[in-house]
Amino acid sequence: MEYKVKDISLADEGEKLFKWAEQHMPVLISIRKEFEKEKPLKGIKIAACLHVTKETAVLIKTLQAGGASIALTGSNPLSTNDGIAAYLAKQGIHVFAWRGNHDKYYWCIEQALKIKPNITMDDGGDLVTTLHTKHKELIKNVIGGTEETTTGVNRQRVMEKNGILKYPLIAVNDAMTKFLFDNRYGTGQSSIDGILRATSILLAGKNFVIAGYGWCGRGLANRARGMGAHVIITEVDEIRALEAAMDGFEVMPMKKASMIGDIFVTVTGNKHVIDGRHIKKMKDGAIIANSGHFDNEIDVSWLEKNSTKKEEIRKNVVEYTLSDKKIYLLAEGRLINLAAAEGHPSEVMDMSFSNQALAVKWIVENAGKLKNKVYKVPDKLDREVAKRKLKAMGIEIDKLTKEQINYMRGWKEGT
Ligand code: ADE
Numbered sequence: 001m002e003y004k005v006k007d008i009s010l011a012d013e014g015e016k017l018f019k020w021a022e023q024h025m026p027v028l029i030s031i032r033k034e035f036e037k038e039k040p041l042k043g044i045k046i047a048a049c050l051h052v053t054k055e056t057a058v059l060i061k062t063l064q065a066g067g068a069s070i071a072l073t074g075s076n077p078l079s080t081n082d083g084i085a086a087y088l089a090k091q092g093i094h095v096f097a098w099r100g101n102h103d104k105y106y107w108c109i110e111q112a113l114k115i116k117p118n119i120t121m122d123d124g125g126d127l128v129t130t131l132h133t134k135h136k137e138l139i140k141n142v143i144g145g146t147e148e149t150t151t152g153v154n155r156q157r158v159m160e161k162n163g164i165l166k167y168p169l170i171a172v173n174d175a176m177t178k179f180l181f182d183n184r185y186g187t188g189q190s191s192i193d194g195i196l197r198a199t200s201i202l203l204a205g206k207n208f209v210i211a212g213y214g215w216c217g218r219g220l221a222n223r224a225r226g227m228g229a230h231v232i233i234t235e236v237d238e239i240r241a242l243e244a245a246m247d248g249f250e251v252m253p254m255k256k257a258s259m260i261g262d263i264f265v266t267v268t269g270n271k272h273v274i275d276g277r278h279i280k281k282m283k284d285g286a287i288i289a290n291s292g293h294f295d296n297e298i299d300v301s302w303l304e305k306n307s308t309k310k311e312e313i314r315k316n317v318v319e320y321t322l323s324d325k326k327i328y329l330l331a332e333g334r335l336i337n338l339a340a341a342e343g344h345p346s347e348v349m350d351m352s353f354s355n356q357a358l359a360v361k362w363i364v365e366n367a368g369k370l371k372n373k374v375y376k377v378p379d380k381l382d383r384e385v386a387k388r389k390l391k392a393m394g395i396e397i398d399k400l401t402k403e404q405i406n407y408m409r410g411w412k413e414g415t
Contacts, residue, residue, distance in 0.1 A: 003089035004111065006082040006098035014057070014087030021054035024346035026392035027354040027385060028058055035066030040361045042067035045141075047117035049109060049127035050148065051079040051338050052097045055349035057088055062357050070094065071115035073108040075123040076293075077101050078331060079338035106130065113138060119360055120145035124293045125152035132164060144168040144363035144370060146356055150183070150214070151269045151293035156374050168370035170359040172352065175377040177385040179215050182352045186344030188219025190337035191265060191291040192227065198316040198330045198340040199287060201263075204228030209261035211254060212268035213240040216291060220267060221249055232257050234273075258282050265336070266290045266297035276302035284325035289336040298333040316340040354385045 022029060035041070046063060050056045052074045060070055072088060074080040074097035082099055089095040094115060096108035109130050118141055122128050128145060131138060144167055147153050153173045159165040172178055192203070208229035210217050221231045221244070234254045235241040245251045258264075258278035262285075266273045269292050276299060279288075290297045304310070309321035316331045316339060331339035343349070358381045363370070390397065400408070407413060 002111075002114075003093070003095045004098070004108070005085040005089050005095055008086045008089060010083040011086040011090045012083075014054075014081065014083030014085070017054040017081065017083055018057045018061075018087055021058050021346040021349075025055065025058050025350040025353070027350045027388040028062055028357065030388055030392075031354055031357045032058075032062040032065045035062055035357070035361075039067040040364060044068045044118050044360075044364060045115045046070045046119045046121055046360070047112045047115050047127060048072045048121040049075045049112065050121065050123045051075050051343055052085050052088070052095070053079070053081055053338070053343045053349075054084055055343065055346050055353060057084050058346075058349075059353040059356055060088055060093055061091065062353075063360065064091070064093070066357075066361070068119075068360075069115065071096070071112040071117070073097050073112040073127070074101065074105075075126065076335055076338060077105050078334045079343065081342070110134075116141050118143050119363060121148075121356060121360070122146070122152055123148035125155035128152070128156060128159075128169070132159065132166060136166075139166045142167045143367040144170065146170045146172050146359045146363070147374075148352065148356065149173050149293055150179075150216075153374065154269065160372070160374050165372045165374070167372055168363070169374050170363065170377055171374050172355045172359055172377060175355045175382045175385070177351045177382050177389070178355050178377075182344055182348045183215035184219035186219070186348040186352075187216035187267065187291055187337065188221075188223035190341055190344045191216075191220050191267075191289075192223050193342075194291075194316075194336035194338070194340035195263065195265070195287075195289055195330065198289075198314065198336070199328075201287070203263075206230065206262040207232060207260050209234065209254075209257045209264045211264070211266040211273045211297070212270075212292070213237075213244040213249075214267065214269070216267040217244075218247075220265060220291065221247070225249075229263075232261065254278050255281070261286060264288045267292050268297060269293065271296045272299045273297045275299040276306065279303065279306075279322075279327060282325070282327060285328070286325075287328045287330065288333070289330040290333045291336050293335065295332060295334045298329070300329065300333045303327065303329060351385050351389055354388070355381065358384065 071094035096111040233244040258281040307320040
């Protein structure tokens with residue numbers, strides 16, 4: 001079995017983490033049980049580019065239980081848990097991932113592609129892009145793919161629009177049981193978790209600047225407020241800015257926020273949201289982190305060029321000495337929640353990854369019938385995930401009566 005991980009002897013440590021995640025992912029486990037019986041992925045080869053976490057391990061084992069062979073690579077150089085990578089390698093998965101594989105990031109993707117996938121499972125779009133640029137010859141084997149995150153879906157929609165996309169993709173990110181929970185509560189909690197594990201600072205009373213008020217920004221803003229921070233939102237979208245203001249947050253341009261912020265977190269999915277112009281205005285001691293998919297939201301190269309000294313003063317905290325102040329960058333400006341903590345909690349990944357598993361099964365069932373487009377997760381599957389999650393949480397809900405169904409179908413009954 002081919003793999004490249006940091007240290008295969010970490011497998012036992014990884015197994016313990018995996019088992020802990022399993023206990024908090026009841027929906028995915030229910031799907032795994034069905035997959036074990038039905039083998040819906042028999043003979044299917046999957047190349048996956050995901051954050052190699054304990055939750056991802058539960059997903060990978062579910063796909064394997066369904067009969068798939070899997071090659072796995074990390075979707076960020078700092079997000080791989082080496083114990084999990086070792087555990088999965090021992091479980092017969094072709095794993096090419098280790099924490100800190102910056103130089104070999106694309107090499108790892110290329111190794112995973114050697115499986116000649118029928119299905120791609122991507123988080124951020126690097127796998128799909130590599131396939132469409134450097135390995136077009138492999139596309140003929142692919143029946144479809146899934147995408148986990150907003151950034152990847154955006155990239156793939158551009159590919160579709162420009163006629164470049166060569167096989168159907170399912171935007172798992174856009175399932176309601178994904179973005180309403182993973183992006184909001186997952187990012188909210190795990191970003192704070194990463195910032196606190198890295199810095200151990202007090203949030204109460206701090207000016208906490210969040211760039212971006214999408215689902216991730218919303219979740220983060222609420223959690224930061226819950227910890228007593230004074231939350232400031234920067235936005236480019238007028239509706240979102242208005243929403244942030246009416247949700248009770250202060251809204252201002254980054255130009256202004258940069259002068260008063262104590263902690264800055266970017267969650268926009270865009271580039272250079274914090275650049276040299278902003279850093280110049282920041283207070284001595286300001287802390288900057290990113291929770292968006294890529295590490296380009298903060299112009300780290302500006303800090304590199306304009307600092308006289310750079311020192312790692314704690315794990316995941318680098319102190320940059322500028323002429324007039326010190327600025328602290330967390331986790332190289334990479335996803336703070338995965339680089340400095342453990343990513344989203346298992347309970348939300350339960351829903352995201354159940355969508356992944358059901359979407360893969362759906363692709364197999366619909367092979368050859370789909371166009372080269374970005375599809376939504378079918379509503380039926382999305383709602384199935386919600387139903388199973390409610391059941392696992394012991395929550396019952398009401399049903400419409402016949403009278404109510406008829407009322408909703410009619411138009412004559414009024415005042
Ligand atoms: N993305 C965010 N959190 C994650 C996690 N725990 N596992 C996999 N992907 C993630």
